[in-house]
Amino acid sequence: MTNVHRTTWLFAALLALAAGVVAVLPTARSAETTVQVSRFEKGLAGFSGTTSTRVALSREGAGRQQSRALVLRAKQAGPASTQRRQAVGEHDRGTRFVVDGWARASARRTVALRVVEVSGGKVLQSKAARVVAGPKKWRRLPVAITAKSADSSLRLTVRSPRLRAGERVLLDDVRVVRTVASTTTTPGPAKPGTCAVSQRGIPSCGVYVGAAHGSNTDPTALESKLGRKLAVRRTYFTASGVTKAVSTARTDLAAGRLPWMSFKLPHSWPDMVAGKGDAWAKDLAKRLGELDGPVWVAFHHEPEGDGNIQTWRKMQERLAPIVRSAASNVAFTVVVTGWNQFYGAAEYRLSEIWPRGVKVDVAGFDIYQQYGVVKNGKTTTKWTDFSEYYSKIATWARTVDVAWGLGETGVTDSAARARPEEIANSVKLMEDYGGIAYSYFDTTLNSIANWALSTAVKQQGFASALGGTTRLK
The missing domain is CATH 2.60.120.260 (Galactose-binding domain-like)
Known part of the structure; x- marks a missing residue:
C-alpha cells in the first residue's frame, strides 16, 4: 500500500x-x-x-x-x-x-x-x-x-x-x-511513511520477506550466512504438534519473525465441518493468542486433489470464526496452489472454492518459477510470468477484501544462473501489485526441483530481497 x-x-x-x-x-x-x-x-x-x-x-x-x-x-x-x-x-x-x-x-x-x-x-x-x-x-x-x-x-x-x-x-x-x-x-493521525502493522500482523505497506527452512529447522544459521533475519517464517505441523508449534511461534516472535504456520487436521474434512474439530481449533487459537505478537495460521494448505473441494471450503468456513474470535492476534489464512485457480479445472476457480460469509485475513498462493524444472526428461524453458499471476491475484483480492502473498515459492538453480535477480525482482513486483508476504521454500522436501537456497547466486538474490523487507520490529 x-x-x-x-x-x-x-x-x-x-x-x-x-x-x-x-x-x-x-x-x-x-x-x-x-x-x-x-x-x-x-x-x-x-x-x-x-x-x-x-x-x-x-x-x-x-x-x-x-x-x-x-x-x-x-x-x-x-x-x-x-x-x-x-x-x-x-x-x-x-x-x-x-x-x-x-x-x-x-x-x-x-x-x-x-x-x-x-x-x-x-x-x-x-x-x-x-x-x-x-x-x-x-x-x-x-x-x-x-x-x-x-x-x-x-x-x-x-x-x-x-x-x-x-x-x-x-x-x-x-x-x-x-x-x-x-x-x-499535537496528537493526530499517523505520519505518512510509517509502516503500521495491525494486531493480526497485516502491514499497511511493504512486503514481509522470509522462508520455510529445512524441515522446520531453526533458521538462525541461515540468517547468519545471509547477514539478515527473515521477516516471516513458514512452518508446518500435524494436528498433534500444537505444543511444538506454539513453542516455535514464540521463538520466532522473539527473533522478530512473523510465524506463518500450516496445520494438518485432527479429523477428515466432513468431520471437521460437522464440528468434531472445533475444540481442537479453539485450543490452538487460544494458546497462540497468549503469545506476544501476531501469528498467521492455515489449515490443510494446497487442497487440490485431496478430496471434495466444496467440503474443504465448508471446513474453512467452520474454522475461520472459531480461530479469529478466540485470538485477536491470530490471522486466518487460506493457502492454495495458484496454478489450479487460474489455469486448472473449473472446480478449483477462486469463485468456487473461496470461503463464503466469513473473514479471511490473508490469501496465500504457492507459485514457483518453473524455468529449469525437469519433467519426464524434458527441461522447462518457459519462464513463469509472475506479473500475470500478481495481476490476476490483485484484481481478485480487491473484490473479496483480502490481503495476499506467496506462501511458497522458489527458483531452480538454472533459473538463478540465468536471472540472478529473479528473487529480488519477484519481491519488488509483488509490492508493486500490493502483495504483503513472500515466503521462499528453502528446502528439498516434497520438491520437484532444487528450490533450496543452496547456491551463492540464490543466497545473494534472497539476501538482496531481505534488505528491503517490512518487519514486525
Whole structure:
C-alpha cells in the first residue's frame, strides 16, 4: 500500500485519518527544501533504462504542461523500468523526504515509483507507490521516506511490470523534496511513511520477506550466512504438534519473525465441518493468542486433489470464526496452489472454492518459477510470468477484501544462473501489485526441483530481497 504525503500538515492528517492510525503531526505548515525537480525539457535528468527497456524523450506537447516527458518502452513484451541515483545532500538521520512524479500510459497499465535508501552499498529501506495509469490523465505517484542514516542517498526506480509491444509509459515532473516539520506537535493521525502493522500482523505497506527452512529447522544459521533475519517464517505441523508449534511461534516472535504456520487436521474434512474439530481449533487459537505478537495460521494448505473441494471450503468456513474470535492476534489464512485457480479445472476457480460469509485475513498462493524444472526428461524453458499471476491475484483480492502473498515459492538453480535477480525482482513486483508476504521454500522436501537456497547466486538474490523487507520490529 502507498504512504501519501504533501507539504501541508492538514492534508497529511486527513489522509492518515482515513487510514485510521494515530500518531503525532506538526500543528503548522512544514518547511520544505526542493532537492531536485526533473521536467525532462532538455534531457533524461540522469534516468537510464535497463537491458530490457528503451528510455527516450517524448515529442513536444506530450508532457504534463504540453512540454516533453520521459518515455519508457519495453524492448519486448514484459517489464520496463528506469532508474536514477539521487544525491540528497547533507542530512540528519530522521530527515523526511517526499518523492513524487506523474505518470501516463498509452494503455491501462500499473506504474510504480520505488524509493530505496542506500548507504555504503547497502539497502536500508524501500518505499513504493503504485497507480494504474491510462491515456486520459496524469496520475501522481507520491512516496514519503524518513532517512535511517545521515550518510545515505536515494535510488529512484519507475517501473511498469507488464508492457506489450508498442505500448509506452510517460513520466514527468519528478520532484524530490526535503521536509522539516514544525517543532510544535499535537496528537493526530499517523505520519505518512510509517509502516503500521495491525494486531493480526497485516502491514499497511511493504512486503514481509522470509522462508520455510529445512524441515522446520531453526533458521538462525541461515540468517547468519545471509547477514539478515527473515521477516516471516513458514512452518508446518500435524494436528498433534500444537505444543511444538506454539513453542516455535514464540521463538520466532522473539527473533522478530512473523510465524506463518500450516496445520494438518485432527479429523477428515466432513468431520471437521460437522464440528468434531472445533475444540481442537479453539485450543490452538487460544494458546497462540497468549503469545506476544501476531501469528498467521492455515489449515490443510494446497487442497487440490485431496478430496471434495466444496467440503474443504465448508471446513474453512467452520474454522475461520472459531480461530479469529478466540485470538485477536491470530490471522486466518487460506493457502492454495495458484496454478489450479487460474489455469486448472473449473472446480478449483477462486469463485468456487473461496470461503463464503466469513473473514479471511490473508490469501496465500504457492507459485514457483518453473524455468529449469525437469519433467519426464524434458527441461522447462518457459519462464513463469509472475506479473500475470500478481495481476490476476490483485484484481481478485480487491473484490473479496483480502490481503495476499506467496506462501511458497522458489527458483531452480538454472533459473538463478540465468536471472540472478529473479528473487529480488519477484519481491519488488509483488509490492508493486500490493502483495504483503513472500515466503521462499528453502528446502528439498516434497520438491520437484532444487528450490533450496543452496547456491551463492540464490543466497545473494534472497539476501538482496531481505534488505528491503517490512518487519514486525
